[in-house]
Amino acid sequence: MSTLDYPSSGHPASRIALGCMHFGGNRGRGEMDKTENLRTGRKALETALEEDINFFDHADIYSGGDSEEVFGELIKEMRLPRDSMLIQTKCGIRFNGDPGADDPHRYDFSEEHILRSVEGSLRRLGTDRIDILLLHRPDALMEPEEIAAAFAKLHASGKVRAFGVSNHTPPQMELLRDALPFPLVANQVEINLLKTSLIDAGIVSAGREPALGHPADGSLEYHRLHGIVTQAWAPLAYGYLSGRNPDTDDPRIQPTAALVHELADARGVPAEAIVIAWLLRHPAKIHPIIGTRDPARIRACAKSTDVRLTREEWYRLYLAGRGTSLP
Numbered sequence: 249m250s251t252l253d254y255p256s257s258g259h260p261a262s263r264i265a266l267g268c269m270h271f272g273g274n275r276g277r278g279e280m281d282k283t284e285n286l287r288t289g290r291k292a293l294e295t296a297l298e299e300d301i302n303f304f305d306h307a308d309i310y311s312g313g314d315s316e317e318v319f320g321e322l323i324k325e326m327r328l329p330r331d332s333m334l335i336q337t338k339c340g341i342r343f344n345g346d347p348g349a350d351d352p353h354r355y356d357f358s359e360e361h362i363l364r365s366v367e368g369s370l371r372r373l374g375t376d377r378i379d380i381l382l383l384h385r386p387d388a389l390m391e392p393e394e395i396a397a398a399f400a401k402l403h404a405s406g407k408v409r410a411f412g413v414s415n416h417t418p419p420q421m422e423l424l425r426d427a428l429p430f431p432l433v434a435n436q437v438e439i440n441l442l443k444t445s446l447i448d449a450g451i452v453s454a455g456r457e458p459a460l461g462h463p464a465d466g467s468l469e470y471h472r473l474h475g476i477v478t479q480a481w482a483p484l485a486y487g488y489l490s491g492r493n494p495d496t497d498d499p500r501i502q503p504t505a506a507l508v509h510e511l512a513d514a515r516g517v518p519a520e521a522i523v524i525a526w527l528l529r530h531p532a533k534i535h536p537i538i539g540t541r542d543p544a545r546i547r548a549c550a551k552s553t554d555v556r557l558t559r560e561e562w563y564r565l566y567l568a569g570r571g572t573s574l575p
């Protein structure tokens with residue numbers, strides 16, 4: 249598999265990354281059996297490594313910490329060499345009741361919370377360092393100097409190698425970049441064939457296009473200008489284009505899924521490979537974080553690196569996914 253470079257993170261990352269949000273089970277679906285999670289996670293991890301996937305995405309909050317814990321146990325159990333993997337995690341989201349009964353769901357980029365969160369992730373993952381730490385969702389009360397102080401301590405102690413953000417706008421990144429002693433290496437955002445808004449934002453017209461003005465406008469160009477990797481969360485569009493029965497009546501799904509399957513059949517690859525190849529074809533070098541534990545689906549996604557869509561195929565998919573014609 250081809251690779252992608254993250255400055256300061258250690259070594260090259262596989263072109264496809266594995267999102268580990270469900271390693272602790274799909275909370276809400278009543279799947280919290282640890283033995284079962286270890287068994288399912290082991291198969292997913294084995295398959296990912298067989299497909300040369302070496303980049304793993306976590307967050308302190310995934311399954312309340314269970315996802316990191318299951319992953320940490322698997323690394324130990326499978327005796328995986330830590331240096332062959334890139335482990336990314338996130339901090340900054342706190343749920344209601346943490347720690348006080350009246351404390352609300354909120355974001356927290358205070359130095360104290362960042363440092364405490366990283367300690368928890370290191371413990372659960374059973375590792376002495378995190379390769380990339382992301383700030384999960386922008387904290388309205390963020391003080392860049394305070395974040396910089398936390399990052400400097402984490403870097404100096406060797407606990408974190410590189411830093412980035414998730415769901416941030418260009419002005420928020422600019423604010424941070426001004427204060428941080430390190431470059432931001434990534435911004436993880438939702439982008440897929442059914443969530444094209446960051447690409448739509450680059451299509452400027454006086455006609456039917458929505459007026460510019462969304463805070464995330466220009467994100468992809470901003471990332472390219474500053475060497476920030478665009479990580480795509482939900483790159484599979486939750487499976488709606490590759491076989492999952494849609495639980496919504498979104499009129500874009502059926503025609504886009506039909507086109508995905510047409511292109512997949514023509515190339516002899518699984519539908520997932522086309523859905524992911526659409527992201528890979530973008531010049532921002534988008535890094536898809538696939539959120540599956542299903543070995544067959546991991547293999548299907550890995551096939552995307554063999555596919556290069558033509559400009560015309562890319563636009564046909566884009567037009568179907570965005571659901572409106574271009575100006």
Ligand SMILES: NC(=O)c1ccc[n+]([C@@H]2O[C@H](COP(=O)([O-])OP(=O)(O)OC[C@H]3O[C@@H](n4cnc5c(N)ncnc54)[C@H](OP(=O)(O)O)[C@@H]3O)[C@@H](O)[C@H]2O)c1
Pocket residue numbers: 266267268269270305306384414415436437480481482483484485486487488490491492493537538539540541542545
């Ligand atoms: N930064 C953020 O704010 C943020 C937010 C959400 C997620 N993330 C990260 O991004 C990763 C991926 O996101 P995601 O998991 O939400 O979205 P995703 O990768 O688009 O979708 C994965 C989900 O879709 C299901 N799926 C895919 N194809 C399917 C098919 N053909 N039939 C049935 N089900 C299918 C998968 O089930 P199976 O397991 O059965 O394959 C899995 O539950 C996460 O693991 C996490 O690391 C980050």
